[in-house]
Amino acid sequence: xxxxxxxxxxxxxxxxxxxxxxxxxxxxxxxxxxxxLVTATAGSAAVQPTASWRITIGTVGTNGWYRGSPAGxxxxxxxxxxxxxxxxxxxxxxGVGPVxxxxxxxxxxxxxxxxxxxxxxxxWTTNPIKIDAEPPTGVTASVARSPDFNGWYNHPVGVNWGxxxxxxxxxGCSAVTYGGPDGAAAPVGGGCTDMAxxxxxxxxxxNYDATPPVLSKVSVASGPDVDVVGWTSSxxxxxxxxxxxxxxxxxxxxxxxxxxxRFADKKIKDSLEYTYSVQTTDQAGNVSKxxxxxxxxxxxxxxxxxYIPRAARNPILSWKxxxxxxxxxxxxxxxxxxxxxxxxxxxxxxLPTTWKWAGHRYRLSKGRYRWYVWAGVxxxxxxxxxxxxxxxFIVPSR
Numbered sequence: 129x130x131x132x133x134x135x136x137x138x139x140x141x142x143x144x145x146x147x148x149x150x151x152x153x154x155x156x157x158x159x160x161x162x163x164x165l166v167t168a169t170a171g172s173a174a175v176q177p178t179a180s181w182r183i184t185i186g187t188v189g190t191n192g193w194y195r196g197s198p199a200g201x202x203x204x205x206x207x208x209x210x211x212x213x214x215x216x217x218x219x220x221x222x223g224v225g226p227v228x229x230x231x232x233x234x235x236x237x238x239x240x241x242x243x244x245x246x247x248x249x250x251x252w253t254t255n256p257i258k259i260d261a262e263p264p265t266g267v268t269a270s271v272a273r274s275p276d277f278n279g280w281y282n283h284p285v286g287v288n289w290g291x292x293x294x295x296x297x298x299x300g301c302s303a304v305t306y307g308g309p310d311g312a313a314a315p316v317g318g319g320c321t322d323m324a325x326x327x328x329x330x331x332x333x334x335n336y337d338a339t340p341p342v343l344s345k346v347s348v349a350s351g352p353d354v355d356v357v358g359w360t361s362s363x364x365x366x367x368x369x370x371x372x373x374x375x376x377x378x379x380x381x382x383x384x385x386x387x388x389x390r391f392a393d394k395k396i397k398d399s400l401e402y403t404y405s406v407q408t409t410d411q412a413g414n415v416s417k418x419x420x421x422x423x424x425x426x427x428x429x430x431x432x433x434x435y436i437p438r439a440a441r442n443p444i445l446s447w448k449x450x451x452x453x454x455x456x457x458x459x460x461x462x463x464x465x466x467x468x469x470x471x472x473x474x475x476x477x478x479l480p481t482t483w484k485w486a487g488h489r490y491r492l493s494k495g496r497y498r499w500y501v502w503a504g505v506x507x508x509x510x511x512x513x514x515x516x517x518x519x520x521f522i523v524p525s526r
Contacts, residue, residue, distance in 0.1 A: 177211035179222065179240055179252040189260070193296055193324035194229070196261025201229040203259060207240045207252075218243040229259025230295040260295040263328035264320040267291035267301070271334070277413025280335040281306075289318045289330060296323035310337045337412035341366045346406045348423040350440035355393045355423040357384075357404050361416065364389075366408040372423075375401040376434050398427040398446060399437050399519075424524070430501060430517040439521040442481060442492075445499055447516055449475035453503035457513060461498045471508065492523050 186203030189195040194203050207222040222240035235256030243249050272286035284307035291301060302318030314336045319329035342362040349356040357370055370384035370391050384391040396402065402423040408416045424440040430447045445458060458477050460468035467490050470477055482491040498520045502513035 174213040174215055174245075177209055177213075177216050177242060177244070177250065179207055179209045179242075181205060181207050181238075181240070181252070181254050183257070184224070186259075187261075189325035190299070191296075191323045191325075192235075192256075193258045193260055195324050195326055196229055196259060201259065201261035202226045203229070203257065205238055205254070205257070209240075209242065215244045216242045217245060227257055227259065229261055231257065231259045233258070233296065235259075258296070258324070260293075260322065260324040260326065262293075262295060263326040264291040264293040264298060264322050265328070267320045267328045267330040269316070269318060269330055269332045271332075275335070278411060280337055280412035282336075282338050282412040282414050283307075284338075285334070285336075287316050287318060287332065287334075289320055291320040291328060291330075293320075293322040293326075296326075299323045299325075306334065306336065308336065308338060310339055311335075335412070337410065337414060340414040341408045341410045341416045343406060343408050343416040343419055346404075346419040346421045348402075348404055348421045350424055350426040352426050352444060353394060353396070355396050355402065355404070356390060357393060357406065357421070357423070358390045359406050359408075359419070360389060361408040363410055366410050366416075368406065368408050371405045372402050373405075375403070375437075380405070393423070396423070396425075398429045399425050399431060399433050401425060401435075401437055428499075428519065428521050430519050436496070436520045436522055438524045439492075441526070442479060443521065444476060444478045445501070446476045447501050450503040450514065450516065452505060453514075454506065455504040455508060456516075457502040457504060459500045461500075462495055471504070494523050494525050496520060496522050 183194065183203050184206045185197045187195040187197055197203055203226070204224065205227050206224045209216065209219065209222060220241040221238065222242065227236070227238060235258035237256055238254045239251055241249060241251040267289060268291070269287050269289050272288070276282045284305050286303070286305050288303045289301040292298065299321045301320040304316065304318055306314075306316045312335050313333040315331050315333055317329065317331045319327055321327045343359060345358065345360040347358050349358070359368065361368065365387060368384065368386060368388065369382060371380045372383045372393065373380040383393055383395070403420055404423055405418050405420045407418045424438050425443070426440045427444045427446050428437065428439060455471050455473050456475065458470050458472065459466055460479070468479070468483060468485050479492060482489060484490070498518055500518040501516040503516055505512040505514060
């Protein structure tokens, strides 16, 4: 490939006419250079002015919106004009000033106009400015369902908020599922937010308790004619239901419903075992675990029962009185060994906690016992007896 020779432009030199002196020639050259400079300056075009704008005071929101300013529902607009050749003679709307809100959803545009030398004019326009300093209105909450029990919720419940916004429009509202903490008038927070980022909160209060009561220390203290059922619940105001069923029966009866920590059941029968079931319900309808305790008979009779009863502590042996009997003879056996005997004058005998018999000390330890009763006729020295019967009982583990 052939390379073309490079051509260089020669700078033209200004020469003075022949016949001038050296000093006169220098002056001529200087004047010629000045003439060229003036001619170049006069021929160049003037630089057009430009302008820029900015919001100097305003709270930036979301989605291109301003949420007004700290002082109100407006922002402050500032124009800056760059005019290097001083072409501007008059401006209109080009200073610093407020832009009031609220604005339409599409926003508003502001114009800056300038008159130039020679009668021409130029203008600039802002982008749409959108202002909304007002939060949504009519914000309310709605609960997904009615209270579960007595004005209380006892398991998680949904809460939804709704409202409106006429300026920027709603961006969204809260939707929560409340599941605690427990409490009367527990606060649940939520609200709505508009497109500009303004938020209106409308908290509500709900009665919420999802924690069941704790039931403990269920016991039965058996007496001669009463079973006293006791318990402890985590709240004294809990409603207590006590049900009872006799051993061998299929029907359970409610014998108590109310508040408190004990119940005396006076409708019991001798020699029968009962099972008491206790359950508590709190103010929100939460139900405790059901606990049971046995009510063992304090009084044991000679009558027939469908089972061998388990006896309460220090049982009382009882039988029907016999006309003409001056005394009775009671004997107690464990297995085939007699371990106790007594001669009460009345038709009943309370067994002691411990006793001595035939040189040994005994107590009612775990096991099966059989007892016999005879009615004594005449003086005791006659040893005339009438057999009344026998029965068994069991001493359970304590």
